[in-house]
Amino acid sequence: MEGKTLILEPGALRAFLMGRDERIKTLEISLARPGESVRMICVKDVIAPWWKMGDFQSGAGRLQVLRNCAVVTCGRIVGFQEGIIDMSGPGALYSPFAGTINIVLEVEVVAGLSPHAHEEVLREAGLAAATFAGQPLRDVEADEILTWPSEADSSMFSHLPRVAYLYPLLSQGLLHDTYVLGENANAGLPRLISPAQLLDGAIISGNCVSACDKNTTYHHQHNPILHELCREHGQSLNFVGTVITHEPTRLAAKEAAAAGASELIRSLAPDGVIISKEGFGNPDTDQMMLIRTLEQAGIKTVALTDEYAGPDGCSQSLADVTAEADAMISVGNANERIVLPPMQRIYGPVKDLNKLAGACPQGLRQDGSLEIELQGIMGATNQLGFQPLRCREV
Amino acid sequence: MMSDRYRIIHCLNQFFGGLGGETEAGLAPVLQKGSRGPGQLLERLFPGAEIAATLICGDNYMATNTETALEEALSLLAPYFTGAEAERPSLLMAGPAFAAGRYGIACGAICQAIAERFGIPALTGMFPENPAVSLYRKEVLIVRTAQDVMGMEAALRDMASLAGKLLRREEILPEQDNYLVQGRRRNVFDPETGARRAVRMLLQKMRHEPFVSEYAMPTFDRVTPAAPVADMGKVRLALVTSGGIVPQGNPDRIQAASAQSFGTYPLKGLSALSSVTHQSVHGGYDPTWANADPNRVLPLDAVRELETEGAFGSLHEFYYATVGNATSVAMARSFGREIAQRLLADGVQAVILTST
Amino acid sequence: MVKEIERAGIPVVHACSIVPISLTVGSNRILPTIAIPHPFGDPEMGLAEEKGLRRALVEKGLKALATGIEGQTVFS
Structure with a gap:
């Protein structure tokens, strides 16, 4: 230096x-x-x-x-x-x-x-x-020092709406894997994890989904949803926790993952949850299952997705949809x-x-x-x- | 160099083209030099635009013989596209058609055909509930207009402004240029990242504040088909029409357009409708033929014949009628619900619904 | 109107001349007819011939009502 x-x-x-x-x-x-x-x-x-x-x-x-x-x-x-x-x-x-x-x-x-x-x-x-x-x-010597919220300060903000983050990782083998704390994410998920761990480089990308919606290691290191929630913590909301889950390849496994992840989210008793995604096609189904399950449990959801609406933007954008998904953030049509x-x-x-x-x-x-x-x-x-x-x- | 004078083709129906009312609705396409009717106002509102020719076509002719009518219209226009570059029209404008269904179909069809055949931009204007909107909005730019001719000047102003942008190849957006969304997805850069937008939307949703989802779930407003009639010989059949066939004198004063009600009328003892007993009050088509023989819209004579022969069980002793002309979807839905309730209460098991 | 009647569980055949609209609004059993001002007739025919045409259309409508369908079907 x-x-x-x-x-x-x-x-x-x-x-x-x-x-x-x-x-x-x-x-x-x-x-x-x-x-x-x-x-x-x-x-x-x-x-x-x-x-x-x-x-x-x-x-x-x-x-x-x-x-x-x-x-x-x-x-x-x-x-x-x-x-x-x-x-x-x-x-x-x-x-x-x-x-x-x-x-x-x-x-x-x-x-x-x-x-x-x-x-x-x-x-x-x-x-x-x-x-x-x-x-x-x-x-x-650092120019700026940021501190991540610890679980202890959640109780200080009981007047604010409780918000959780549901963070799915692609984990489908064959160049579609993600690593959590050094372990392949195809096992041991869903689980609770602290934002401090996540922002400490807990997640490593090892996958080759389409470049546009691959979450690189850099993205995981700088997860913008975690940054936004930590910034708003104690201001407009009470950030109560994060669940990481996976996007497996079989329907039964998807159902089990959705049920397990929803259960963990509910254990945090949030009013609302943000759901991100990695990849497209079958992960649309995972996302829609999560939205449906959580909305039916009375938890408000906002989910981020990209679209594959064709080069002319005229095709249906997602492989799977559900009526409960009434608050979507669209991050772009990848076919453009x-x-x-x-x-x-x-x-x-x-x-x-x-x-x-x-x-x-x-x-x-x-x-x-x-x-x-x-x-x-x-x-x-x-x-x-x-x-x-x-x-x-x- | 692009000249800043634009030659435009304008397309109108027989009424706005000054060739007659409903009686002329069967008119085949004709091409007249210069502007006609609303075209003259359009030229005043659209500096630099010159209407080279006006294509006029009868509402019924276009709506019922769409293929033939389009071919005829395109051949009439073809000479304009074979001449010198400078003389070629650079845009086609049709209507505005407001809430008129057949006129809307004509405008949508001609815009689509012209754009495909001659590669020039085309646009029209309609009331958002015009049935032609759902048929053409994906392919054709449709400016949002009022329900009727009262909104003519505003519609032409918006159409002129949108046309100007198309000709100058400027970017257009539905809300700022007042056209109906085409259901196409396009990328834009937002001032904020997706993550920030997500947190804000969640806060709004949790506080029950209004927010707009960035991807609305596609609506499949479809109804599962009802099971077929198992035993035709025993079925109780009812007739319903949106073709405006009512008893002479229109006892319920059903409106000729944008109907606010439907009527319930007896069929007991009637073997056929006739010009003495019934009439059409529908304002959207030429009622000459329906008035002469109302069975042409509500085929009671044929239905009675088949009933006598045992082709089905029995005919319900009432029929239900309204006018499906610029009728809003919400209104039609409420009519349908109420009629369905009465049919169920009366044990009706099958329905023939006729539309014009 | 068609959809609301069908939603109530009553099979309904929609007789109309502009089939694309019927398809767009979501009718399930669709019977194409002659023309907008005279769906069940043709003034250019003789009266007897016209009546025969009308009867044939109604028969087709009855047949549609007795036919099981999976989705939107045009009975032409």
């Missing part, structure tokens, strides 16, 4: 990452700054470099955070659903990562790895790089198309560009411009409500 500026030695980072995983064949490290003519393709995850001070357990102690900086991992396509980040031009308006200074890792793995192992190499490389970049923060102009620098495997979800068959044009659906842009229709995008009827 030089003052408040992080100085990164690419050679040292490279040696560190190559040295800890022999499955990495080649590794390129670059920097992409806001406003530059740069496109990153086949982005798998984005991670904020943080440093946890001292030896505290999750959700306690002090976390040093580097604002405006992120680690971006790119590599050969694994799941067809990796995404694009443009640092300038019209595409930059749709991704939060056009606004961060990005440490870009282009990772090529050794031959013969399974898709799962491939994903694991990238995920671990990204996390390791974020730790490496975050380490210098231990010697820096956008033309991304050519960029001077491209990071990531160009050959795989047309395979990305949201890419049109002839999307890549002669002049290097690219026509894609918003679906292909990292975080464009984030269902934690990270973005200002909204879809409306016209």
Whole structure:
């Protein structure tokens, strides 16, 4: 660090990452700054470099955070659903990562790895790089200190409406997994968890759903619903707790998850609950089940969703609906198309560009411009409500 | 360079086109140079616009022979689109049709056909409850108008303003440009993030304050089909009509448009309707044929014949009639509920409902 | 009106000339008729012929009422 500026030695980072995983064949490290003519393709995850001070357990102690900086991992396509980040031009308006200074890792793995192992190499490389970049923060004085509410102060605000947060995580195996405190989220959910733990990096993304509505590790680290609820806690509402749940693949499991999550929410005795989402299609069913169950139990719900209304916006937006879902926040139609102009620098495997979800068959044009659906842009229709995008009827 | 004079095609029905009233509703499309009727006011309200020609078509002709009528209209207009670029019309405006159902269908159909065939923008104006709205609003821009001609100037003003924006390729939005939502989803950037909007909406919902969901659940206002009649030989059948057939003299004074009531009328001892006993009070179609023979709208003669032959059990001794002309959905629903209650009370098991 | 009668559990056939409207408003059994001003007739025909046409339409309507359907059905 030089003052408040992080100085990164690419050679040292490279040696560190190559040295800890022999499955990495080649590794390129670059920097992409806001406003530059740069496109990153086949982005798998984005991670904020943080440093946890001292030896505290999750959700306690002090976390040093580097604002405006992120680690971006790119590599050969694994799941067809990796995404694009443009640092300038019209595409930059749709991704939060056009606004961060990005440490870009282009990772090529050794031959013969399974898709799962491939994903694991990238995920671990990204996390390791974020730790490496975050380490210098231990010697820096913070500009601002935020404190997260503890369960104890809930009783002070008994005059305010009680609000809970229901936070579903995609956990469907095969590159559709999320990790909670180091464990795969396909087991042990739903459960209660404190906001302090969640904002302490409890959740790691390991999945490859469409780029637009994939909750990256960065999104989990900065969950905007938790931030809003913590900010309003004691002001306009009493934030009474969070339940994380999963979005399994079988109907019976979905029903069980919805029943279990609703039960935990009810144990918090809230007046209202906010429900986020990850992915689309079958997770619509999970969300609708949760809304129905909670509304029928007399708890008011607001749920965030994106839409797949077709490029012309004329199709039905959701795979599943329920009459009780009378308060929806729409974070955008992922099918809407956008033309991304050519960029001077491209990071990531160009050959795989047309395979990305949201890419049109002839999307890549002669002049290097690219026509894609918003679906292909990292975080464009984030269902934690990270973005200002909204879809409306016209 | 785009000239700031716009050539426009205007489309009217026989009445507004000055070619006659209901008796001329069967008129095939004709094309006349320049503006007609409301077109003259439109030109005054729309600086830079010049109505190149007015297409006039009879309400019934368009509503009943839509395919043929459209082909005829398109052939009449074709010469305007083969000439020099500068002479080509750049927009079509139809109506406004207010609450008139057949006129609304004509306006919607012509707008859609013109836009598809010649690739120019087209728009019309209607009262939101015009039945043509649900048929055409997805494809056609429909400015929201008043129920009747009293709203002509306001409608033309809004249509002119929307047309100007279309021609200048400016962004349009339903509430600011006063057109009916097309049911299409479009992305916009909000000043606030989704998370902040969610917390605010939840606070509003918990306080029972009004809020607008950003994605309204699609409404499927469908009714499960009732089970079919099991034994036709025993069924008690009733006749209901929205075609305005009432006893001579219109004893209940049912209105010719926007009816506020329905009537209950006896059929006992009647083997057929006739011009002596019954008449049409429907204001939405030419009643000449229905007045001459009311069985053409409420087919009592054929029903009695089939009853005698045993094709069904018996005919209920009353029929129910109203006028379905610019009648609001809410009103029609309340008529339907009340009629249904009476039918149930009288043991009716099947209904033929005739509409014009 | 059609839907409210059907909602009460009484099968109803909607006889009308503009079928798309009937489909849009949600009628289930739909019987297409001749024309708006004369759904059950055709003034250009002779009286006997016209009566025959009317009778045929009513018969078709009765048949629709006796037919079980899954969803919206046009009996043309």
